[in-house]
Amino acid sequence: MQFTITSDEGLPIRGDLDAPANPRALAVIVHGFKGYKDWGFFPWVAETLCHHHLAVCRFNMSRSGVGENLDAFDRLDLFRDDTYSVQLADLHTVVRYCRERVNAPLFLLGHSRGGGVALLAAPEIENLCGVATWNAIATADRWGDAEKLQWRREGQLNIVNSRTKQLMPMSTRILDDYEANRERLDILAAAERLEAPILVVHGGRDESVPPSESEQIAERARDASRVKIETGTHTFNAIHPLVHVPQELGLAAEVTAHFIGVYA
Numbered sequence: 001m002q003f004t005i006t007s008d009e010g011l012p013i014r015g016d017l018d019a020p021a022n023p024r025a026l027a028v029i030v031h032g033f034k035g036y037k038d039w040g041f042f043p044w045v046a047e048t049l050c051h052h053h054l055a056v057c058r059f060n061m062s063r064s065g066v067g068e069n070l071d072a073f074d075r076l077d078l079f080r081d082d083t084y085s086v087q088l089a090d091l092h093t094v095v096r097y098c099r100e101r102v103n104a105p106l107f108l109l110g111h112s113r114g115g116g117v118a119l120l121a122a123p124e125i126e127n128l129c130g131v132a133t134w135n136a137i138a139t140a141d142r143w144g145d146a147e148k149l150q151w152r153r154e155g156q157l158n159i160v161n162s163r164t165k166q167l168m169p170m171s172t173r174i175l176d177d178y179e180a181n182r183e184r185l186d187i188l189a190a191a192e193r194l195e196a197p198i199l200v201v202h203g204g205r206d207e208s209v210p211p212s213e214s215e216q217i218a219e220r221a222r223d224a225s226r227v228k229i230e231t232g233t234h235t236f237n238a239i240h241p242l243v244h245v246p247q248e249l250g251l252a253a254e255v256t257a258h259f260i261g262v263y264a
Helices: 042-051 084-101 113-124 145-154 173-180 187-193 211-220 247-263
Strands: 002-006 012-018 026-030 055-059 106-111 128-134 156-160 167-171 198-203 224-229
Touching (some): 026 042, 026 113, 042 247, 055 084, 084 113, 145 156
Parallel strands (some): 198 224
16 A cells, blocks of 8 residues: 655655564554665565565655655655654654554564664664664764865765666755764664664675674664574665575565564
8 A cells, every 4th residue: 555644844755664464563664764665675575575475665755865756766855854853753753653554562673773763763662673684784874084074175975876877966954963962863872772672684795884883783782682694784785676585585575574473
């Protein structure tokens, strides 16, 4: 079931909520930086978890840069002013929407930056049963001091999308948000506060987020299980579009389904 709801800023949040009859649990998937709900493996992961009798929601953050054309970054004006606080607010909005429609134990599954956002939101969500992270970041501060100085001097930072070749601009709003909310945006501190179990999955060949970041998350968490998929890249060897399912992706999905099944 496709849905569109409104963010705290009045922007559309577009998503898909698929639920079998009497699901064992509800999993809300959180995409990462330059990610979106229909990228590569997300539809397949949702379908796979549904086959395990789970309800699954995947959605686009309101400032993901993806608009009505669900497979293109056609709203870079929104992407430009994205922040961690906006993403957290969007996730809370989606969780409320899903809980009104599915009565089942709730889990979060976040990829890359989405894993960090899931961990940040988790202590704020009542009766959360668990969080699974895939190649998650351990810190929200991803930039060096020199880069920040140039960024502020020029007013924006342009990120090249290696797949689409687009220049994706980022204003200094995300820097302002991080500096104003350092305590709330401390991912490792959030993992440490979380009482629910955490599954930390990371690819040994991740070219974007070092596997050491997942080690930090697991070390700080109260109850964490860590799975390292040695041959897995940042996307567990998947590409967009998903022309075949790599073994590494299949393994990540299966251990996640098992984790949810154990704690549901």
